[in-house]
Amino acid sequence: MATKKITTIALLVTVVVIVQIGTQLTGTSYYLTQLTMTMYSCLLIIGLCLVMGYAGQISLGHAGFFAIGGYTSASLTTLNVLPSLESGSSCVHLLNSFGLLTASTSMYGDPLLRIHPWIAFVVAITLTALIAFALGIPVLKLKGHYLAMATLGFGIIIFRIVLAMAFFGEADGISDVPGFTLLPGLTVTGNIEERIVNYYIAAAVLISGFVLLLNLIDSRVGRALRAIHGAEDAADAMGINTARYKLYTFVLSAVFAAIAGVLLTHYTGGISPSDAGVMKSVRYVAIVAIGGMASLWGALAMGGVLNFLSLRGLFGSYDDAVFGAILIIIMLFAPEGVLRLSLWSTLKRFKVER
Amino acid sequence: MSLDLFSQYIFAGITYGIIYAIVAIGFNIIYNTTGIINFAQGEFVMLGGMTAISFNHFIPLPMAIIAAVLFTMLIGALIEIVFIRWLESPSVLRMIIITIGLSIIIREIALHVWGDTVRALPYFTGNVVSSVTLLGASISPQVLWVLAVCSCIVVLLSLFFKFTPLGKEMQACAANRLAATLCGINAKNMVTFSFMLSAAIGAVAGCVVSPITSSQYDMGTGLAIKGFTVAVLGGLGNSMAAVAAGLLLGILEAFSIAVGFPLAFQDAISISILLIILFVRPHGLFGNKEAASLKEF
Numbered sequence: 207m208a209t210k211k212i213t214t215i216a217l218l219v220t221v222v223v224i225v226q227i228g229t230q231l232t233g234t235s236y237y238l239t240q241l242t243m244t245m246y247s248c249l250l251i252i253g254l255c256l257v258m259g260y261a262g263q264i265s266l267g268h269a270g271f272f273a274i275g276g277y278t279s280a281s282l283t284t285l286n287v288l289p290s291l292e293s294g295s296s297c298v299h300l301l302n303s304f305g306l307l308t309a310s311t312s313m314y315g316d317p318l319l320r321i322h323p324w325i326a327f328v329v330a331i332t333l334t335a336l337i338a339f340a341l342g343i344p345v346l347k348l349k350g351h352y353l354a355m356a357t358l359g360f361g362i363i364i365f366r367i368v369l370a371m372a373f374f375g376e377a378d379g380i381s382d383v384p385g386f387t388l389l390p391g392l393t394v395t396g397n398i399e400e401r402i403v404n405y406y407i408a409a410a411v412l413i414s415g416f417v418l419l420l421n422l423i424d425s426r427v428g429r430a431l432r433a434i435h436g437a438e439d440a441a442d443a444m445g446i447n448t449a450r451y452k453l454y455t456f457v458l459s460a461v462f463a464a465i466a467g468v469l470l471t472h473y474t475g476g477i478s479p480s481d482a483g484v485m486k487s488v489r490y491v492a493i494v495a496i497g498g499m500a501s502l503w504g505a506l507a508m509g510g511v512l513n514f515l516s517l518r519g520l521f522g523s524y525d526d527a528v529f530g531a532i533l534i535i536i537m538l539f540a541p542e543g544v545l546r547l548s549l550w551s552t553l554k555r556f557k558v559e560r
Numbered sequence: 561m562s563l564d565l566f567s568q569y570i571f572a573g574i575t576y577g578i579i580y581a582i583v584a585i586g587f588n589i590i591y592n593t594t595g596i597i598n599f600a601q602g603e604f605v606m607l608g609g610m611t612a613i614s615f616n617h618f619i620p621l622p623m624a625i626i627a628a629v630l631f632t633m634l635i636g637a638l639i640e641i642v643f644i645r646w647l648e649s650p651s652v653l654r655m656i657i658i659t660i661g662l663s664i665i666i667r668e669i670a671l672h673v674w675g676d677t678v679r680a681l682p683y684f685t686g687n688v689v690s691s692v693t694l695l696g697a698s699i700s701p702q703v704l705w706v707l708a709v710c711s712c713i714v715v716l717l718s719l720f721f722k723f724t725p726l727g728k729e730m731q732a733c734a735a736n737r738l739a740a741t742l743c744g745i746n747a748k749n750m751v752t753f754s755f756m757l758s759a760a761i762g763a764v765a766g767c768v769v770s771p772i773t774s775s776q777y778d779m780g781t782g783l784a785i786k787g788f789t790v791a792v793l794g795g796l797g798n799s800m801a802a803v804a805a806g807l808l809l810g811i812l813e814a815f816s817i818a819v820g821f822p823l824a825f826q827d828a829i830s831i832s833i834l835l836i837i838l839f840v841r842p843h844g845l846f847g848n849k850e851a852a853s854l855k856e857f
Contacts, residue, residue, distance in 0.1 A: 264653055266660075344839035350652040351597040355788055356838050359831040362785065366828050484781060488660055495657055523672075530664030537658045538643065541651075 215417060222409040226402065238405045239396070244513040245408040246470040247490075249415050251509035252502055253462025254490050256419055259500030260428065261455040262435035263346060264354050266487045267361035268463050271334055273482030275464025276471035277368055278330035280380040282321050283472075323386040323472060330468050331461055338460030342453045358484065365482040379478030386472035394472045404473060411469065415462060419502055422458075431455060435500070485526055492533040568697040569814045575703050575772070577810020578710040582765040583787025584794065584802035585717065586758040592734035592797050593754040596655045600639070600663035601762060602784030603670075607632045608763025609775035610670060613679045621682065629763040635666075636759025640752045663780060670777035681770040702771045709768045713761050714803055730754060734797075782827060789834040793845055805845060809833065 229235045254268050345356045368374040375381075385395030393400060394407060422428055433441035434448050442448050471477045480486070493512055497504025512532075515521065521528040583601060590598045612628035619627065643658055650658075683690070684705045691698040721727040732740040733750040741747050766775065773779075790809055794801030809830055816829050837845070 264656065344835075348838055348842065351656060352792070352838055352842060354599075354656045355597075355785075355792075356835055359785065359834050363828050363831050366825060370822065370825060485664070488664065491657065492661075524668065526664055527668035530661045530668065533661035534643065534658055534665065537654050537661065538647070541654055 211417065211420070214420065215413065218413050218416070219409075222406070222413070226405060235401065238401050240514055240517040242401075242405050242408045242473060243470060243517055244510055245412045246466045246473065247513045248506055248509040249412050249469075250463045250466040251490055251493050251497075251505050251513075252412075252416055252419055253459035253466075255494045255497065255499070255502055255505035256422070256431075256462075257455055257459045258491070258494050259498070259502075259505070260423055260431040260435060261452050262431075262438075263452060263456065264491065265357045265456070265459070266354055266484070266491060267357035267359075267364070268459070268490050269482050269484070269486035270361040270364035271338060271460040271463035272467040272470075272486070273364050273368055273477070274334045274337060275330045275467030276477040276481060277374055277380065277467075278333055279323065279326040279386075279468040280383045280471050280477050281374060282326035282329060283323050283384055283386075284380055284382060285321060286318050287321060320384065323384070327386070327468050331464050334460050334464035335457055338457045339453070342456040346449065346452045346456060358487070361482070361484055361487050365479060365484065368482050369479040375478075377479060379476060379481075380471075381476035383471055383475050383477070386469065394469055396473055396475050408469070408473075411465070415465075416502065416506060423502070427451065427454075432500075485529075488533070489526075489529045492529045492536075496532060496536050564697060565818075567695040568699075569818050570811060571694070571697050571699050571703060573811030573814030574807055575706050575810070576813060577807040578707060578803070579765055579769050579783075579806075580786045580790045580809055581803045581806025582710055582713060582761055583783050584791035584806055585714070585799045586762045587787055587791045588797050588799045588802060589754050589758040589761075591791075593730055593751050594644075595652075596644070596659065597788070598755075598758070599656065599659040599784060600666060600780070601758065601787060602780030602782070603663050603666040604632055604636065604759045604762030604780075605766035605769075605783050606670060606775060606777065606780040607635060607666065607759075608766030609681065609770040609779075610674055610679065610766075610777070611763075612767045613681055613770065613775060614674070616681060621684070625681075625764075625767045628767060629760050632763035632766075633756045633760045636755040637752055640755035644755075645748055645752065663784070667777055667780060674777055676777060678774045678776050679770075680774040681767060683771045684768075700772065702768075706768045706772070709764060713764060714799075717761070717799065726753065785827070785834070786830050789830045789837075792834060792842070793837055795843055795845070801845070 225241065226238065229237050250268060250272055254265060257263050257265050341360060345353065345360070348356055368379075369377060385393040385397070387393045388407070392403065392407065394404060396404075423431070430441065430446045430448075430451050433444065433446055434451060438448055467477075467481075493509045494505050496512070497506070497508040512529075516525055516528075583605060586601045586604065587597060590596055590601075608628050611631050612624050615624035615627045618624075639662060643662065644655075647654075683700070683702050685701045688700075690701060692701055692704065693699075721731055729740070729745045730750050730753060732743065732745055733747050737747050740750075786809065790806045791802055793809065794803075794805035812833070813826055813829060816826065817823060821829070
C-alpha cells in the first residue's frame with residue numbers, strides 16, 4: 207500500500223517536473239501560466255469527483271463554492287482597513303498587534319493597510335465549510351432531479367449575489383487582488399518572474415489534495431461511500447450513517463472548491479461573476495463525467511487536458527458548446543467515461559496482472 | 561397601497577405567473593410520460609420567440625407564430641428521436657446531464673444564429689403605449705393576449721388528455737408504461753409526442769410573452785428554473801396544480817418588487833422558495849405524500 211502511494215506521488219511529481227523542463231527547453235514557458243490555472247481548476251474537479259463518483263450525489267453548484275472562496279478572499283484582501291484602525295476599531299487593532307495586517311501603498315501613493323491573505327484564506331475556507339454544511343443537511347436528503355435543481359438553484363443565488371452587490375464589484379468583479387504570501391519568499395501571484403515557483407506551488411497543492419482523496423477512498427470512509435453509491439438503503443441497513451458520510455464528503459469537496467477559488471483568485475489577481483456562473487458548474491460536472499465519474503485519475507487527467515485546451519482558446523467562441531456536446535456524447539455512448547473504453551480497460555487489466 | 565396599484569401588481573403577477581405555469585406544464589408532460597425532467601424546457605420558450613421573430617420578417621405575424629410553433633415541435637421531436645428514444649432505461653443522473661447538455665447546445669446555437677441582441681415580436685394589438693383600464697389598473701392589451709392564450713392552452717390540454725384517443729394513450733403510458741404497451745400502445749411514440757407537445761406549448765408561450773419581456777438567447781435557464789419551481793410547488797406531474805402555483809409565484813414576485821425588494825434578487829426569491837419547498841414539502845403544496853413517495857426522483 208505504502209509503495210503504491212509513493213509510486214503515485216513519484217509519478218505525478220515526475221510528470222510535473224518533465225512538463226516544466228519541457229516548456230523551458232522548447233522556450234514555451236508561457237504555457238506554465240495556463241497550466242497553473244488548470245491545476246487549480248483540477249483541484250475543484252477532483253473534489254467534485256468525490257461527491258459525484260464516490261458518494262453518487264450530483265452537484266450543479268460547485269462554481270458557487272469556488273466563488274464563495276474566491277470572493278471572500280478577494281474582498282477581504284483588497285479592503286483598506288487603515289481608516290478603521292485610525293478610528294480605533296478594537297478588532298483591527300488586535301489583528302494589527304499580531305502582525306496580521308500588511309502595509310503597502312496604492313497606485314497613487316496613498317498608504318494602504320490590508321488584511322493578510324492567510325486571515326482571508328482561513329475566513330474563506332471556514333465560511334465555505336459552514337455554508338456547505340448548512341446547505342448539505344437539507345439538500346443531501348434529496349435525490350435525482352431534486353438534488354440537481356437544488357444545487358443549481360444554490361449556484362444561481364450565489365451568482366446573483368455577487369452580481370448585484372456593490373461590495374463584490376457587481377458585474378466587474380474584484381480586480382487588483384494582491385499576491386498571497388504563503389511563506390516568506392513563496393507568493394501566489396501572477397508575476398512573470400515567479401511563474402515557475404507558482405507552477406510548483408499549484409502542483410504541490412494539487413498533488414497533496416489528490417493523494418488525500420486517494421487515501422480517503424481507500425479507507426473505511428471510501429468503502430462506505432461506495433456502498434452508498436451502490437445502494438443507499440442497503441448501506442443504511444448495514445449500519446453506515448449514510449447522511450453523515452454524504453454530508454462530510456460534500457463539505458470536503460466544497461472546501462476543495464474554495465481553496466481552488468482562493469488560490470486562483472490570488473494567482474490571476476481578480477475574480478468576476480462569470481466564475482460563479484451556472485456554465486462553470488456544468489463544465490465541472492462535464493469533466494467529472496468524461497473522466498468516468500468514479501475515477502479520480504480520470505477526473506484529474508480530463509480536467510487537466512480539457513481545462514488547458516479551453517484556456518488556450520482552442521475552442522474559440524464555441525467553448526461552452528464544446529463542453530455541452532462532450533457532455534451529451536459521453537453520456538450517450540460512454541456513460542462510464544472515456545477512460546473505461548475497451549482500449550483502456552485492456553491496458554488496465556495489463557497493469558493489474560503485472 | 562391604493563386599490564388601483566394593488567390590482568396593477570396583481571395583473572403583473574398573473575402575467576408572469578401564467579407563463580411560469582406554462583413552462584411547468586411543459587415539464588410535467590414530459591415528466592409524466594418518461595420520468596425525465598427536461599432541463600432544456602426553457603430553451604423551447606426561447607426558440608419559439610426567436611424563430612417567430614425571424615419568420616415575422618418574411619410572413620405576417622399569425623403565420624410566423626404558427627411556423628415557429630411547428631418548428632419548435634420539430635426540434636422537440638428531433639431531440640427525443642436522436643438523443644433519448646434509443647436509450648435503454650437510462651439512469652436519472654444520465655438523463656439530467658444529457659438534457660443539460662442539450663440546453664447548452666441549443667443556447668449556443670441560438671447565440672451564433674441570432675447573436676446576443678435583445679429582440680421582440682411586435683404587439684399583437686396596439687403598441688407599447690396602448691393600454692386598457694381594467695379594475696383600476698391600466699394594462700397593455702398584450703397582457704390580455706397572454707392571459708387568454710395561456711388559459712386556452714390549459715383548457716385545451718385538459719380536454720386533450722380527457723377526450724382524445726391520443727391524449728388518453730399518453731395518460732395510459734404515464735400511469736403504467738408496461739400495461740399501456742400490453743394494450744397495444746406504442747409507448748416510444750407517446751414519448752415523442754410528449755416532447756412535441758411540450759415543445760409546442762413552450763413555443764406558444766415564448767411567442768405571446770415576447771412583446772412584453774423580449775426574447776434573448778439566454779432567457780431559457782431562468783425560465784426553466786422558475787418553471788421547475790412552479791412544477792415542484794404544485795407537485796411534480798400535476799398540471800392543474802401547476803397553474804395555481806404559477807400564479808402564486810408570479811404574484812409573490814410582483815409584490816416583492818412592490819415592497820422594495822431589489823430587482824436583482826428577484827430570481828433569488830423563486831429559488832429560495834424552491835429550496836424551501838424541496839426541503840419542507842417535496843411532494844408540493846397540493847401533492848399527496850403517499851403518491852409522491854412511489855415516484856422515482
